[in-house]
Amino acid sequence: MKINTNYLRLKNSYLFSIIGKKVNDYMLQYPEKDIIRLGIGDVTLPLVPAVLNAMHTAVSEMGNAETFRGYGEEQGYVFLRQAVCSYYAKKDVMLDINEVFISDGAKSDLGNILDIFDTDNTVIIPDPVYPVYVDTNIMDGRKIIFINGNVENKFLPLPDGSLAGDIVYICSPNNPTGAVYTKEQLKLWVDWALNRQAVILFDSAYEAFIQDPELPTSIYQIPGARNCAIEFCSLSKTAGFTGVRCGYTIVPHELERNNTLLNKLWLRRQTTKFNGVSYIVQRGAEAVFSEMGLKQIRDNIDYYLDNARIIADTLTELGIWFTGGRNSPYIWLECPNHMSSWEFFDFLLHNFSIVGTPGVGFGKNGEGFFRLTAFGIKENIIKAMERISKIKF
C-alpha cells in the first residue's frame, strides 16, 4: 500500500492561524479596543427573499410523496441549467444546456476538473494566487510554472511568445488582487491557448461585481474561447451562497484535445464520482436567476461595491497604490513606506485596530502588498476608513 506521496510536498498555510493568534494576543492586551475585520473573505448579508421562498417550497415538496424528488441528474436539473443559459444569454453568450454542469461550488470543480487531464502536463499559475490552484496540482504531481503579477502589469500578467504550458489558470475579477482583464487582454490569452492547444481554466466567481460594460464577465465573450476554455462560476459571492453551496462549470462542445471532447470526459467524471447537488439548493439557485432574484441580489452586490468604493476613495486620498476596489469586492494595496506585508498587518492592527490579510500569504509576489475586502458591514468599513484617513503615512 502506497499513499499518494505528492501530498507530502504540500506546504501548510499558517496564514489565517497566524492572523488569528496576532488578533487574539492584541485583544488580550487591549480588551477595550474595537477591532474591525477587513480581511473577511465571506459574505455577511443574508439570502434574498426570492431564494428563501424557493427553498422553503422545495423543502415542503420533499415532504410529500407526489412531489418528492430522489436522485436527480448528476450534472444538475434541467430547470437550473436552463436558468444558467438564460443568464449567459444576457451576456450575449449562447450555451447549450449540456454544456452546463451544476456543482456544489467552484472550489470543488476547480480541483476535480484536473481528473480529466494527464498528470504529465505543465500548468501555468499567476502569483499572487488563490492557493487552491497550486495545491490541487501539487497533489497530482504536475509541473507548475508561475507567472508574475506586479505593479508593472497591474497584477494582470499576459503571455509572451516564449511562454510554454498546457493548462493556465485565469481568475478575473481576481482573488486576491481585484484586478480585471479587459477583452483585449483576455484575447491575448485565448490566442495563446489556441496556438498551443492549451486549455484555460477561467475562474469567474466574481463576475457579478463587474459594473463597467466594457469589461468581460465571461471568457466566452472572447472569440475563440469556446475552443480553449472551461469556465467556473459560483453563487457564493453572487448571491451569498457560501454556506448554501452551488456553482456551475461550462465545458463547450467545441473543446477537443487528443481527438476527445472534454465535455464528454467531464460528464463521465461527474456521473461516476458525483451525485448532483441537493434539490433544495438547486431550487434556491434557480430563484437567483429569476427576474425578482436578480433584482434582489443586485442590491446586495451594490452594497458590497459601495463598501469597496469607500475603501478605494480613502486609499486614493492617501496616495496609496492599489488594484481592485471597482468591479470587484477586493482591494489589493501596496503597503506604504515600503513596509512588508506582515509589518503593515501589525501597523494596521496596533494603530487602528484593523485586521486585513498580508499579501505574501498569496505567493511571493504578494510580499509588500495587502488585501482588504468589501464583504463587511458598511458602518464598520466607514469607521475603519475614518481611522486610517487621519494618519499621514
Added chain:
Amino acid sequence: MKINTNYLRLKNSYLFSIIGKKVNDYMLQYPEKDIIRLGIGDVTLPLVPAVLNAMHTAVSEMGNAETFRGYGEEQGYVFLRQAVCSYYAKKDVMLDINEVFISDGAKSDLGNILDIFDTDNTVIIPDPVYPVYVDTNIMDGRKIIFINGNVENKFLPLPDGSLAGDIVYICSPNNPTGAVYTKEQLKLWVDWALNRQAVILFDSAYEAFIQDPELPTSIYQIPGARNCAIEFCSLSKTAGFTGVRCGYTIVPHELERNNTLLNKLWLRRQTTKFNGVSYIVQRGAEAVFSEMGLKQIRDNIDYYLDNARIIADTLTELGIWFTGGRNSPYIWLECPNHMSSWEFFDFLLHNFSIVGTPGVGFGKNGEGFFRLTAFGIKENIIKAMERISKIKF
C-alpha cells in the same frame, strides 16, 4: 496538452438505457398493460417531519443577518459530526468528531478517497459490484483484481492466503446482492488487511436495514478495523436523502500507512478540493439522528423491509434461490430454468409486466442472476408477487 487517457479505457454501461428501451417498446406494443417496476434503486417515501422541520428552520435562519451562516468547516459542522458520533456510540463504536467527515454522499467520497492513494496500488473488487468502484480506479489507471461472488460463497467472497492487493472494497449489506457479512467473516477481511498493511474501503450505505442484532452494522465493530479500514455511509437510503445529498466518511486516527496518518491526508484533500455541505442539508441530517428522527426513519425502513420480506417469501415458495431480502432492501435471485439475466428480464416483462435489473449488468458473475428492490410502493409489490406466484417455473 494531454488528456487523462485512462478515461478512454472506461466501458460505457448501457444497462439502464437498454432496460428503458425494452420497457418503452413493450408499452407501445401493449399500452393497456400495468407495468410494475421492481428495478428502482431510488427511495419513494418522502422525507420525515423531523427533517423537514429542521430544514425549514435552517432556511429561515439563512434569511436573517443574525443567524445567517457563510462558509462552514469543510469537514462538516460540529453539531452534525457529534450527531454521527452519538449514532455510532449506540453501535458500541466510539468515534472522535475529527474522525468524521461530512460529505454530499457516499458516491462522491468513495471516488474522491482514491486521491490519497498512489496509482501504483493493486485494488481488489468483488464481482458482482456497484460499478463506481471499478470505474473510479480505471480512471486512475490502477490494477484491478476481481474476486468472485457466487452461489457457493453466497456472494460473500472471503480472502485466502494467496490473495494479494493493497486496497479492497467491501459493501455490506451488499448492492446488488443484498448479502450481509457476519462478524466472523469481516474479521477474516480485517486480519487479512492487517497482515498485508492493506486498506479496506467499507461501504455501509445500507447498514440501517440490518435487523439481526448479530450482524455488524459498522466495520469498527470488528477488532483491529481502526487500523485498516475507512467506512463510508450515506443518508440516501437511511433517511430518503437521495435528492438531499448527505453522507459521511470515517477515517480513524490509528490508520497509518507509509508513516502517514490517512486522516490527515483526507482532511487535506477535503479542505483543498471541497467546501463543505449546505448548512440547510446538514441541519436536516442532524435531525435524522435525533430521537424523533430515528423513530420516524425507522418506520420508513420497516416499510421497505416489509416489501423485501414479501418478495422473499414469494421466491421461497417458488423454490427460487436468492440472497438478501432480509437485513437489506435488495433481493438477488438465481434466474429459474437456467435463463440468462436478459432472458429472465424479457420473461418477467412479457409474462407479468414486471421490470427488474439483469444481474449481468453488475459484472460477469451476475450472469444468470437478477436484482429486485424493495423501494417501491407496497401495493405494487404485493400485486407483482401475486402475478409471479401464479406461474410455475
